[in-house]
Amino acid sequence: MQSWRRRKSLWLALSASWLLLVLLGGFSLLRLALPPRPRPGAPQGWPRWLDAELLQSFSQAGELPEDAASPQAPHGGSCNWGACFDTSKCRGDGLKVFVYPASGPISETHHRILASIEGSRFHTFSPAGACLLLLLSLDAQTGECSSMPLQWNRGRNHLVLRLHPAPCPKTFQLGQAMVAEASPTVDSFRPGFDVALPFLPEAHPLRGGAPGQLQQHSPQPGIALLALEEERGGWRTADTGSSACPWDARCEQDSGPGQTQRGETLPNATFCLISGHRPEAASRFLQALQVLAALQEMSPARVLALRQQTQFLWDAYFSSVEKVIHTTLEVIQDRIFGTSAHPSLLWNSPPGALLALSTFSTSPQDFPFYHLQQGSRPEGRFSALIWVGPPGQPPLKLIQAVAGSQHCAQILVLWSNERPLPSSWPETAMPLTVIDGHRKVSDRFFPYSTIRTDAILSLDARSSLSTSEVDFAFVVWQSFPERMVGFLTSSHFWDEAHGGWGYTAERTNEFSMVLTTAAFYHRYYHTLFTHSLPKALRTLADEAPTCVDVLMNFLVAAVTKRPPIKVPYGKQRQEAAPLASGGPGPRPKPQAPAPNCVNQIAAAFGHMPLLSSRLRLDPVLFKDPVSVQRKKYRSLEKP
């Protein structure tokens, strides 16, 4: 029985195994027998040809190098830069612009724009010497239309500047003239030839202009993500709360009292949707493209970058009519310059192409602003530039102190007084160059070709500094190569009583300027001072020498949008609060410039760029209760 049962179970097992075998085998056979069906959804891709090796090349050997030549350049109906602009007129001085004088009476705006171009470095009074002839067509109010100018020559080398949509019918053919106007149409715009301008409101400031309204880098938590421009100039906000924009337009919140009118305030939102000509299309546009969903996916890093870039672009190129015009001219100049035009980085990062002159250099690392982006560092050496004005004592002690610095590369003496040059100079290891100046104060900031380092230590012959003061200040400058690093400071303030700006050199808890009688800064500021400031301002500095400090501080502050840096100055403590001269030994004497100097310069800049700082950078162990032996700059602490 047992064996039967055993056998039975064995047979059972056997038959089960057979069944399995047949089943599985059958499947396999079935699969072999049936042709494989195409797999749904399987990626097929471009086939790998068996004979891909045998395929012929798209061009026969020899066809490429020997393509027959014809001297006839391809041509077309409209203008491009090469065909319609004659750069041979621009050789030498680069872009020189002649502006056609207005024929009849002109508006105040027109007058001031003319003045602003005339004050710029591009301007020339001679149409023959100009490489660009500018035709202003901007009097929207007066309805004055310009007629065809004299040197028209089919519009060659002409720029027609239209700040507001042309009210005039086209009185003459534009021909080969470049057109700079707002909102050009794709069909008429010639890329690389015409210039597209922003649409400017009538009341756009002529100069300076309000800085951007952004007060913080990152968006305020909880504000609307998107605002839609509406008909009648209102704004609707779409909230961050609505996850993705639903298709039934629910992403728009009920337009309640939160809706604001254009002109008063812009909506408080991270993004604003501006939809060209038809505001009512905005909501449909939003649905179709799911703008909101795309915006919500944007990383905080990108939002942060976009916010800041809008502000930079506004400040650098859009905030005043003058900036818009200068930007247009700069764009054209870049086309003329070709390889020595602004590199893209200079256009697109602070301080912008209007303040980073391509005539100085086309290598970003030559400027003080781009070391981070370039992964470079400012040079480890400086040049001391000592200005010797009246009475004309050779600054022997000062030269010794400066030459003692390990970072000093050269000493330049700018001899700017009536006395004859001394025949002998102190023996130093430093190369010493004497420049005979033109007795003008603004000479102090001339970009002398003999200055071979990025850093300049600007000094007055009457200044007194110790070697360790120089050393420490220079090390600080290396951390802030775009700022001025100085020892003595002064401040500006708003004078309610006089309704204007005031100036004080008294010691206070804050400062906004450093005196250039002893300060480190980048040599680029000499170029900027000499070539970008309006002539009127430099003349002002020459006439009122104490203003030159203020002017230089204005310039650097306008470029960096940062206050200068103060470092400790040992001598200061010996003196009474208001720095008075006349003590033993010659001392730099910061005379208070006439207060209208600050006001005049502020008016010329169009705004007040100076910023106040409440800090001073000291050595890490400055006056700490620790052995003086451990301190690197111990002589800074000597009483």
Added chain:
Amino acid sequence: MSCASGPGGGLRHPLRCREPWDEECEKEAVCVIMCASVKYNIRGPALIPRMKTKHRIYYITLFSIVLLGLIATGMFQFWPHSIESSNDWNVEKRSVRDVPVVRLPADSPIPERGDLSCRMHTCFDVYRCGFNPKNKIKVYIYALKKYVDDFGVPVSNTISREYNELLTAISDSDYYTDDINRACLFVPSIDVLNQNTLRIKETAQALAQLSRWDRGTNHLLFNMLPGGPPDYNTALDVPRDRALLAGGGFSTWTYRQGYDVSIPVYSPLSAEVDLPEKGPGPRRYFLISSQVGLHPEYREDLEALQVKHGESVLVLDKCTNLSEGGLSIRKRCHKHQVFDYPQVLQEATFCVVLRGARLGQAILSDVLQAGCVPVVIADSYILPFSEVLDWKRASVVVPEEKMSDVYSILQSIPQRQIEEMQRQARWFWEAYFQSIKAIALATLQIINDRIYPYAAISYEEWNDPPAVKWGSVSNPLFLPLIPPQSQGFTAIVLTYDRVESLFRVITEVSKVPSLSKLLVVWNNQNKNPPEDSLWPKIRVPLKVVRTAENKLSNRFFPYDEIETEAVLAIDDDIIMLTSDELQFGYEVWREFPDRLVGYPGRLHLWDHEMNKWKYESEWTNEVSMVLTGAAFYHKYFNYLYTYKMPGDIKNWVDAHMNCEDIAMNFLVANVTGKAVIKVTPRKKFKCPECTAIDGLSLDQTHMVERSECINKFASVFGTMPLKVVEHRADPVLYKDDFPEKLKSFPNIGSL
């Protein structure tokens, strides 16, 4: 759907399961289990020894047969698939000669000529691309066909090697889809790379009968050699209606800005010749011209330059006296001197790329490969990929009429700029010219960038060579902005259970004028924070955040409650900082909003004996870190710390319960490229019950641990980002001989 993603099957049979048949996978799993049980039954050890011998033999034979059968079946289960897939392979591995033939009737429709006014918003249907989370367009490739006319004469060569390569590259890329209904861009497999090999009308008819042609909307054609004799149009002459054209040799007249894509003319030498990169710097020749088919007028101009400038200019031509003709493409001659081409290009600083009959020249690619700066003399030529590439950085464009001035124009370029251009030229070739694949992918990326502009690749990514990308820092807070004082700061106190000390800190901090909110991060999960009534009453809102886990990184979490940009991180035992010191710290932060502004400073040093970094807390003249036991910083860095910290640093810090402050110092220095600002003189950070900061730092093992952190982080970052400075920030009149009463921050440094 693939099995690999499902639980179980995927890992066991990775090869097998990559197949897309779901049910197959399940079957396989069942089989394995059954086999196992059957085997166990058959070979059960208790069974066989007790049987009679003859039976045993009989059974064993039977079982072996069954077993063999099973094994064979099992093998079969595996084998047929490989046989099958190789069958599939064979199906794909067809011959180009066997592709289906399509007869084009002579009267089949011809598309309109190209529409010159086409722009993306008029001729391209973006709605086909839709919104997709990856922001990638989907590209479909039509199957290869052979087109013949009514008489059976082929319309063109079926496909060239390069076009086949191009389509393979697209097919292998992320853009590819085989689902024609989901595609946003269609690429015909009709090869129009070289117009000379085409019958124009018939090719156009072939395009028009494509299944989704629809006037060419969203179709992309690749053409490198446009036009034909005698007047050589600068764009493909095949009527193509609204189709996008990726063309080599566009002029400003034919190029539809923002619609067409200008591509290089591929040089076959790129694949044939290996020119290793040559470092930038002066080379033997200043200027070389190596083109052979030059118009005599141009050759005269160039030879005049050679006469004028002697050795530094080399004008080459075809070799006429070479015996073997086959190699002549790779040789150039000047008088009787023979040079290897393209190697000779590496001997020159500048290389002339002159217009021929066509504007686009393959030599441009050779020149870039040689790291020679191309001098492009071809009026109105749209340089390849000029929509995204900044050619000013890699080339010199000279108008044809100024050809005689070329030498002086080039000489006016500073040496440093020339070297930049040489590097840039080589980089352009490596990234966008060196293969058909590179050309195809760059073209698709440009179109992709237009369709998803908000996800487009930046100027820097397109143009900066890898070396620049590595070395440069793009500060996320680059706008020079001084935040208004009125905004104030949010203090974040990380605490565990030291309630008494915490309350003292809260009371002290609340005295700081610019404090706008106080956030307590309660990191103790076992104990509830004190009742509301017990907390100190302060003038600003106080919020308590309870955390899920006791982790140090909780201190740097970007809490929604932080409404100000400035954050003060402060430990629950820092009671020694005066209100003046904290207020001053905040004002310093306003001037340096992109930096860490803190009180106790620390330094990293290179230990020459141990050959690694060392942590230093002694009285030094330098600072490279500040402790975050008391530091101001921008709240954006909380986001970076929590979500963008490189490598495993965040987990490492949480696991070791240490060094979160060093990690923050590394992070900020790395992303901004700037040093910390230490404020106010050194203080002894000691308090009765505290162990943090100085108290703990003195501990020897603690110092070793901190050094270890620095070494660990430096290896994760791949660099040492910390910057050493010798300054700290004090109030303007600090320690000056000036009446204390008149100072803004008199109570600084005193304890």
